[in-house]
Amino acid sequence: MAAFTVAFVSTLLLWRIYVHKSGELLPQAIQSSRTPNKFLRTAPYTHLMMVAGVVTTAAGFDLVLHEPSGRTPPAWAAVILGGPALFLVGRCCFEYEVFSRVSPSRPGGLLALLTIAPAVLFLPPLFAATGAMAVLAGVAVADHLRSRGRPPEDPAPPH
Secondary structure (H helix, E strand, C coil): CHHHHHHHHHHHHHHHHHHHHHHHHHHHHHHHCCCHHHCCCCCCHHHHHHHHHHHHHHHHHHHCCCCCCCCHHHHHHHHHHHHHHHHHHHHHHHHHHHHCCCCCCCHHHHHCCCCHHHHHCCCCCHHHHHHHHHHHHHHHHHHHHHHHHCCCCCCCCCC
């Protein structure tokens, strides 16, 4: 039950991180771009990277749901932590496309995932997934705190 809860909450966090600001403003960013054709050529790749991160994260959930205890093999750790990392890299690229900047919470999340990677090799897969969920929660909370009480930011695409 704990593995299912971690998987469900992590899925909600991925959605929240995607939708926060850039996801809401994508159509407006395309319209305000000086060269919308260039924007439309790069945006699918950033989305592909985020989708690949979500799919890899789901594969990690499958591993954890079937074997939540024991030690986490290195390949499992790569999938369990790599999925959220790939998603965050794609989200960094996407945010840059919409705002011409990247929020510190995303690279911070990547750094946190790299930091916990060695430790999860000595812990059960459920703890590895919980660590990834905690990092995603940290990114989502940082996003919320950064934008709370501020008016919506206008998109400023680099192209």
